[in-house]
Amino acid sequence: MESMPKWSSSSSSCKARDETLHIVMFPWLAFGHMLPFLELSKLIAQNGHRVSLISTPRNIHRLPKLPPNLSPLINLVKLQLPKVDQLPQNAESTLDLPHHKVKYLMKAYDQLQQPMSQILSDLSPHWVIYDFAPYWFGPLASKLGISRVFFSVCVAPALCFLGPVPVLKRTSGEDDRTTPEDFTAKPKWIPFESKIGFKLFEIKSFFNDTSTNYANVPITFRFGAGIEACDVLAVRSSYEFEPEWLKLMEEVHMKPVIPIGQLPSSAYDDSFDETWYTMKESKWLDKQSNKSVVYVAFGGDTKPSQTQLTEIAFGLELSELSFFWVLRNRRGVDDTEVTELPDGFEERTKERGVVYTNWAPQLKILSHDSVGGFLSHSGLSSVVEALQFGKSLILLPFMADTGLIARHLEEKKMACLVPRDERDGSFTRNSVADSLRLVMVEEEGRIYRDKAKEMSGLFGNRAIQDKYVNNFVDYLKKHRPELAQEE
Template sequence: MENRVDINDEEEVLHIVMFPWLAMGHLIPFLHLSTNLATKGHRISFISTAGNLRRLPQIPPHLSPLITFVPLPFPSIPNLPPNAESSMDAPHHQAQLLKIAFDFLKQPLSDFLEKISPNPDWIIYDYASHWLPGLAAEKGVSCAFFSLYNAATMVFFGPPADVLSGDCVRSSAEDFTVVPKWVKMESEIVYRVHELTKYMEGSEGNQSDLERFAISIDGSDVVLFRTCVEFEPEWFKLICELYNKPVVPVGFLPPSMVTTKSEDDDKKWIEIKGWLDKHSLNSVVYVALGTEATLSQDELVGLAIGLEQSGLPFFWFHHTAQSKEAQ
């Protein structure tokens, strides 16, 4: 049975600091968790750079007194565009430069923790801030690593202690194409080389992503997972064994549970729902490329032509919120 810790004590109002990695795919789930915790009465200090905070959805009015956005100055890094405050602003080959900039946020964050009152009870942080557990210990604050990846994915990264000791060394995409030795159950789940190529290229540097993950998890008091045990029971049990510390599933945190919709959002959804209602059950395929997939013009045109040539109805949703129906 997995270890569990409840940081949502109904009898105690907590001050919780949120410190996500500089990517919208990380900032948004951290905000969803923040809003969820705020509904239980806890106070949240949500910390990131000013540019990233401006991109976040509006806090529901009834929770805004409990959630405070805290902007930190974005450091200037050679060869990194001055306004590239998020991974969506920088190509993958500049990923390490963005992480270097992120590491420079340690001192401003330390200054904030020194001055803020009341003192934080918890800091919930991301994989890139491998230096945060040490900083939290200096300030006497408990810290929780929040994994936005499910348990099965994190199992492939390996036991943090083995990564840090050198017993688990994987330096190429091919290393992830076999079932890891610590997965004792029967499984055929592995990565394919092309799925890891860009990730491995973007992880090159003085501190690899695997090391950042390992140090961040190893130094935490508790690990939070954006998953449900029912979704991956065997993998969740295994990750608890690998980490040998309290592990808490917080659920999937769907936006509908924790955010409010604007009038424009309602209008968009009415249009989309109207289109979907014209089609029979299980007749529509949903394709999403992720928040940071950057297609070339040729790739975008090829995708559109492929959809048209399928002869099937499709719904094209552009980032400008414009839509198009094709037959």
């Protein structure tokens, strides 16, 4: 363990010191989780409060550099993962592993209970904010008398769909869903009309994950234990976006629910920005017409199969649209299933497309005027980054939770989903091409372009975002243990 905080005990006044919070953040080891936790940390620090964000050394090194004005208030605590059989050396996030080996990362993560107990005892924070994965973290903090926030980086409808704690932990017979087919429709505790639900191929994958892929502790149990142990639920959402779902979350879980806004990403490391602006790929974007380019990326945790990759490639070719594709064809050194583009694809499309195989600054690409649409896996961070710049969404979800996000956005006319076979999830190059052209250029798809522009006023509005975080911080201040006792 490294980088324990050395907070100054001095302050301008006793009153200021007494009102300052110290909050510990503990995200799951996926960048789709760590980055929202970091963004929330920065917003809390802007309010003058101290944050200790705990992760592994390699992950902390890969996080965006902190702004100089906030770095004194945010301590990045490095915690070494224990060695676990079949977990490759230096594999510290889901980015480093093929999907079938994520269970070993979770196994190592679950072995952090004893060192985390020591860290919490040493730091004595007012609050901890934790993710879905450490089902043991909430009870551990509770035993130490620390107040607890369960932070969902997913949309409110997904948590509502999964159900209350007894359903999540399978401790009651309240859930009558017993087959994959049962999960393709909304459950009985959602009282209003909604198309929210899994496709059959998504829920089959989810069933497999909960039974085998997460160190023998199902995902749903992890959610249930985390929510059960918390004092308050924080969700990456807003009343402007999904008011009915936020209200339902409080009814389902019978706990305070506080939306903290969409957490639009702030700028990446300036040193990398300077490098990016001199690269040929950046200069290629500068030469393209306004809103003519489709940006293609499927996140750090998603790697399409060879069959899927082939259909996506041919779909891009058939669409005749310009594209910028950040292609990840391997997940870590232990991934033996390296995917390849169709023969001759890059040569045939070199006049109107870029295939980029290194890490790219997604925020910079999406903010570029030449980019008009985003073909994405529907990860919430990617969705927020696209909408904050008014980019239209074409979605191809590959994992269960992203399917729920995609369906929610589709229901709001905020995204177009590529048509797929509902049983096996297959799709064709023609369906990819047709969806891209619909959203990017055809008159029938104007609704998606208009909606993206409209939602940029919400997802990219820093004043609205600050309002939600300020409200959240006020709640934490009002309900921190020693203040509650004084009242």
